[in-house]
Amino acid sequence: MLVIPALLVAVGALLPVAYLGVRATERGFDTVAEVLFRERTAALLGRSTALAVSVTVASIVIGVGLAWLTVRCRLPGGGVWAVVAALPLAIPTYVAGFAYISRFPSLAGFRGAWLVLTLYSYPYVYLPVAGALRGLDPAMEEASRSLGVGAWRTFTGVTLRQLRPAIAAGGLLVSLYVFSDFGAVSLMRFDAFTRVIYQSYQSSFDRTPAAILGALLVVVTVLIVVAEGRSRGRVRYSRTGKGTARRPAAVDLGRWRWPATLTVTGIAALTLGVPGVTLGIWLQRGISTGQSFADTGEAALGSLTAAGLGAVVTVAAAVPVALLAARYRSPLANAVERASYAGHALPGLVIALSLVFFATRYVDVLYQRLPLLVIAYFVLFLPLAVGAVHAAAVQAPPVLDDVARSLGSSPWRVLRTVTAPLTAPGVAAGAALVFLTCMKELPATLLLRPTGFDTLAVRVWEETGAGEYAAAAPPAALLVLVAAIPTWLLTRHGRDLT
């Protein structure tokens, strides 16, 4: 009963990407070769790769350092730092980009893109490494010390080695994120893949080069995803014994305590302080010049509408996929669940682009209509919803159905009195998460929104691009508020797990 809707959902999630390939090659392979092998494309690939590598390296340094300081060391302020270090993940890069470019216009270009992307994507390294550090059994380090190995060599030889899988996985996520980011590179006017694809799509009548570059970007991201999968395949639990590990004793930093605190505070000042202060200044300036908030209100309404529809559609589609995967382990169920993850890794811009091509060719009525935007949200955030619904479905194991049936309940009554009440909270939480993520989404919204339809994200991006910083501040402030909610939930959830 579940298989058919689940299959339909999976096919729906894969279709736009598959069509991008068709659209990119329909002019023949000569055109493909011409676009791919020109100098400009090589330079573009070089620039994007340089950005990804430098951001990844910097993120690993900051992520691992902060993880060690917040998990293993005794800092003044205690547990607060663990939350503060994860918070930048919640701030969309276009909001951060707005904050930095409006205060420091000279940052435009590579330096600005590098700075913003590093500051706001290092949590992808920080979170898994901090988790791994928490789970690490101190007995291993003690064994190393008792064998006569010093503190520093124990750290590099035992601790760091145990963390390597987490660092690798986090680093690959960062590079994936850099390739797919649109907000930071476009506002910093750095010609990375997404910005070039967007410009090529906007400016020229012939959209084939945009399709070809989009397909190239897909290839790059798929390569990274494959590498990420491999690195994860090698991850082993760091403990082999039974029972739970002891909590390691916190390291006393001695006279290094204050420099360490200063470093942690400094990073927080850059990630949270700068946007906070900048937003405050521009808000205040807007109010003093009597700026109207009507635009922001209208954009907020647009965000609510699009994100609300997106959340409902995505979660409804996720239910059969997640139930199938949670209840019936089979190769088909696995394949369906994997397919639903297609949108996870692909840049939102590319998904949007392929939907534009698909709609203009086959379903013209949808082009620049709200349903197409909702479909994009569905493709992009289906994995998020499937994950949440899957976790919810585990709350109602099949054995409860069996018992309820044997007590005389029809399948319908079982659904109403057992399955639904047990899974509803998890499904609702998933819907909330998808809703908030839709609100923050920029590139797909930019490309697919109906003419004259504004959202908060689009307003921030357009006003910043036009240098109207006072007008960008109110929607940006609203988004920061909205964005803080899922991160708060996420860190709370993460703490429950550890």
Added chain:
Amino acid sequence: MTGSAVRVQGLVKSFGPPRRGAPATPVLRSVDLDVPSGSLIAVLGPSGCGKTTLLRLVAGFERADAGTVEVGDRLVEGPGVHVAPERRRVGVVPQEQALFPHLSVAANIGYGLPAAQRRAGRRVAELLELAELGGLGERMPHELSGGQQQRVAVARALAPAPSVVLLDEPFGGLDAALRIAIRHHVRAMLAATGATALLVTHDQEEALSVADRVAVMRAGEVVQEGTPAEVYGRPVDLGVATFVGEANLLPGRASDGFVDTAIGRLPVAIARERCDGEVTAVVRPEQVHVRPVENGTAIIEDRLFFGHDAMLRVRLGDGTALQARVTRRATMSPGERVEVSGEGPVVCFPQGASLGSDP
């Protein structure tokens, strides 16, 4: 009693993807079983023998490939017949109990009752009393101890007065001390309601102590069915003999109703087959008697003390090792010389008989 609460005949079930060339794995191959009304029968077998599958087929959670299941003289499973679980009047107590986590204890117990009866609350109160859970009706399942949860699961299954209650390894998750008390309690609950019960377990001690009758399953078949004393004292083959309780397997020569073994001449319990000549005799540890004798031909090798009694490992003069159960007062210790004798009656099988582990 004459009627059967459950009658299973020729039940067959296979699982697994029928891959090209490879047949599906048979889990049940023609199982026959009769559960008399009002009795408690234990299906005993090692893990993977198909006992849980048998239970799921009786409950209606799976469909049979062949064979029939009757519950209270009504055909519920057979060629072209599959009655839905909710129409079978079969109660289930799963291994993990599976209480509804979002419902109170009283609501759990009342779940299977018709709405009017549930609202009246008399039946629920009755069962709470029976389960000795008076006053805990408004608690949530996670607020109960393991033993209390177990009793709620049983009370919930009994509430709609089903034709039979199926219990899947019901005492597996409980610690040893609690297990005995819960066994008594569950038996009392079943007896008080006059319920028929089919219990599935891999623990021979549990099966022998709790059940009125025991069915031993092996590799998808019921190999022996009888009272606990019959199954223990008259196993049909060496496999059953060694699975149900500990057994010493001694080679011997049988003739005229006696068997000569290394520990003497023992009477043979029953002539299963024409049991003459070279045989294997099954001697339970409690049938081996050991007494300390200076210059005895046997020697104590090891002693495991259990409190209520002790188990000795004895090496005979000819090298045969034996297990002997002795009272806790027997003070013999490793290294001591002893004399060993046996006590009949014992069961014999022709020598070379397989343990029956291969189908």
